[in-house]
Amino acid sequence: MPEAILLDDKDRWIAGAAGIAVFADRLILDAQPPIDDETLQTVAARCSGPLPEALIALWRTSFGGQLDYQLDGQISFTELFYPESDGYDDLWGWIEHETGSEPCRFLPFGGFEYLDRLYVDTADGPGNGSVVYWQQGLPPGWELRQGDRADGLAPDVRALFGQLALEDDPWESGDADAGTEMRDAIEELSGPEPRVAGKLRDLVRAAVLxxxxxxxxxxxxxxxxxxxxxxxxxxxxxxxxxxxxxxxxxxxxxxxxxxxxxxxxxxxxxxxxxxxxxxxxxxxPVINTLRTAAHAVSADLARKLLDRGAVVTADAVQRAADNDDPEVLRLLAARLPSWAEMSDYLMRLRMLTAQARHAADRSGDDRSRDRAAVLTEIVARITAGAGS
The missing domain is CATH 1.25.40 (Serine Threonine Protein Phosphatase 5, Tetratricopeptide repeat)
Structure with missing residues (x-):
């Protein structure tokens, strides 16, 4: 196993002066001062049971800040809520959003904008401290699953931080999806405090998958x-x-x-x-291939995928509208079980139809005219509310 990376009290003070805190071997940027006893008691009074020890330990390290890691799956966790933060809502606002004046069992403590929120269970009992999430569903066509979702995530906040990782080393990858803010903060510290910066750099790199x-x-x-x-x-x-x-x-x-x-x-x-x-x-299996990639397939490949069982839905047809080959759009439109679900895409398809007509008039080529004709037919069927 790799040697543990230890920060002493002086290291942590130097990092803290640069706005960096460390909890469970993960960095918190824009770290806020630790929670005071009065605020801790005020939060505890809003909850249905005792505040979990791991959450208190986190807040004693940094009562709020920013995170620059990735969680497994699609959940985003970039912010630790705190009073008077400048995010979509602060800690008190999210508590009010969840409970109003009622005792709060699931205490919101972090998340991403208004789309993802993480909670700790404050109910007294064996589940106290477990972490759950809620995620807002995206509009049709943005993802395969529809609707909001919620589930368990970790047994406690320390275990949650242990799940924070990086898919790429931000010092080696110029297009890393996460970690670049930590890299920049550490490099800024490396001039005046190279020893501490080196330890923080090693901590970040230890989290690379x-x-x-x-x-x-x-x-x-x-x-x-x-x-x-x-x-x-x-x-x-x-x-x-x-x-x-x-x-x-x-x-x-x-x-x-x-x-x-x-x-x-x-x-x-x-x-x-x-x-x-x-x-x-x-x-x-190819069941979702046309729902996700109808814009990218050839007509021959689309036929092969259809023969293998790829499903055709409204989002598949609207993606096919971006395919350069109008035959792909024609193939999928012919397999659509119901035209009613296409109404969500009517405005966009009307825009594409107008663009296709303009392109056909300007270029005069057969493919442009064919694309405009297919789109015109689809828009007419949606507008007329045609059946399957």
């Missing part, structure tokens, strides 16, 4: 988060060789790796058609 080492060691199949990340990266890069190595190591090529997307969905979204064809040859 190393799926390559797990693959080389033959342990990746038993490590779900690394396994899913590796499948995602292999599919997005269009790398059949890596996909084959992962399959040989025991990874399931049909496993959902994020937001319900499987490797073939990801390959198609990224227009990695060779990798998609390789996966098709392995007979992976």
């Amino acid at each position: 190393d799926w390559r080492s797990a693959l080389a060691a033959g342990t990746i199949a038993g490590r779900p988060r690394l396994r899913r990340l590796a499948l995602d990266r292999a599919a997005a890069a269009g790398d059949p060789g890596l996909l084959d190595r992962l399959a040989t190591a025991g990874c399931d090529l049909a496993e959902p790796v994020g937001g319900g997307l499987t490797p073939i969905d990801i390959a198609l979204i990224n227009r990695r058609l060779d990798a998609a064809a390789w996966l098709l040859d392995r007979r992976v």
Whole structure:
């Protein structure tokens, strides 16, 4: 195991002066001062049971701040709520939002804007301190699952922080999705305090998910988060060789790796058609491929996916409207079970129809005229409320 990275009291004071706190080996940026006893008692008085020890420990370290890590799945956790923060709401506002004047069992303590919120269970009993989340559903066509959702996330706040990780090393990847704010804060500290900055840098790098080492060691199949990340990266890069190595190591090529997307969905979204064809040859399920990637497939591939059982929904048809080949749109529109669900996309399709007509008039080519004709027919059927 790697050697533990220890910060002494002086290290923590230096980091704190730069707005960085450390809890459970994870960095908090824009760290707020620790909670005082009076505020802690005020929060506790709003709850249905005792405040969990791990949450108190977090607040004694930093009563609010920003996080720059990733959680497994689609949950975002970038803010620790605190009084008078400048986010969508502060701690008191979120408590009022959840409970009004009633005792608060599930105490909101962090999240992402208004879309994702994390709570600790304050009820007295064995579940005290467990972390749950709520996530707002996105509009039709944005994701495979519909509606709001909620579920358990971690046994306590320390375990939750242990789940915070990075998919890329922010010092090595110029387009890392997370970690760059921590990198910049540490580099700013490295001039005046190189020793402390080095320890913080090591802490951040220790949270990077190393799926390559797990693959080389033959342990990746038993490590779900690394396994899913590796499948995602292999599919997005269009790398059949890596996909084959992962399959040989025991990874399931049909496993959902994020937001319900499987490797073939990801390959198609990224227009990695060779990798998609390789996966098709392995007979992976294709049920959602047209819902996610109808904009990227050829007409021949669309027919093959339809023959394999890919479903056609309103979001698949509206994505096909962005395909350069109008035949894909025609194929999917002919398979749509009900036109009623297309009404959510009527305004956008009208706009695309007008653009297609203009392009056809300007270019005069057959494909532009065909695209305009297909879109015009679809808009007419939606407007008329035609049946299946």
